[in-house]
């Protein structure tokens with residue numbers, strides 16, 4: 001059990017995306033995991049019973065840890081070679097050069113890159129430290145990766161500023177040669193009545209999803225894989241989509257920060273801590289602690305609306321980080337209505353009723 005996101009440089013990043021909540025953190029002090037903590041991480045994961053262990057090297061921008069750090073990762077994976085280490089890295093791609101690409105190719109890392117749609121929509125949001133758009137730098141990094149036969153999956157963040165440009169965003173990504181795309185709705189954290197300039201409402205997210213679906217249909221190209229559509233199309237066949245936001249498997253995701261502290265998935269922030277790899281001896285010790293047991297129970301609680309819902313087993317009350325308290329006994333997924341309506345919409349379109 002368990003997937004691990006390791007924030008090797010904490011929230012430290014070389015970009016200043018307009019919507020990024022990490023901008024509030026100190027971005028002048030470089031934080032980086034020590035080699036002692038890195039080795040402790042491998043010792044800790046070695047206590048897991050499973051043979052294959054997925055590790056996502058994250059940040060901030062993880063490449064800021066430097067090539068020597070990544071070489072140490074490989075050294076330790078060879079040292080703890082009873083496990084099969086499945087590595088991925090999530091990067092903004094602006095620092096990729098041939099040496100990085102060669103490293104990822106040789107060591108079989110899968111690479112995810114953040115691109116926010118077309119050049120125009122991307123450059124409106126993903127800025128460098130001197131407020132310049134980063135699209136050309138990102139695409140340059142992606143081209144270098146492709147020279148080394150690495151074809152990264154894309155995470156595209158959708159905000160209140162960009163959801164209206166769904167077509168443009170999708171076409172921009174396809175024109176740049178991307179075929180595996182995941183759209184992230186930028187979550188609205190503002191309390192009721194207050195304005196959040198980036199957070200998407202339920203209706204805005206639904207509007208975006210419908211447009212993407214219609215464009216995808218007209219393209220008629222099964223090679224184009226869009227996570228959100230794959231999820232909804234799986235539901236229509238009563239199959240569970242293979243992604244944590246649909247599966248209720250949040251408790252299997254852990255973040256290790258650069259100091260070795262352990263948290264749930266990065267999206268949940270630091271309100272709950274499970275301790276530290278420096279003090280916990282084994283993974284079993286972690287999951288048997290009352291703080292973990294209680295937290296797991298709390299995220300598994302379903303409001304009445306979910307208990308009565310036709311999508312209950314295909315949705316599991318959505319992403320835990322997108323739930324809001326209500327009067328139904330447990331927090332409800334904020335994009336619940338768009339999920340229900342999008343399911344009906346796709347179902348009708350597939351069955352020719354719309």
Ligand code: SF4
Nearest residue numbers: 306309315317333336
């Ligand atoms: S669609 Fe809404 S009601 Fe149904 S399980 Fe998901 S969050 Fe709950």
Ligand code: SF4
Nearest residue numbers: 244250265319320321
């Ligand atoms: S918080 Fe959301 S994204 Fe993170 S593991 Fe849970 S369901 Fe997945």
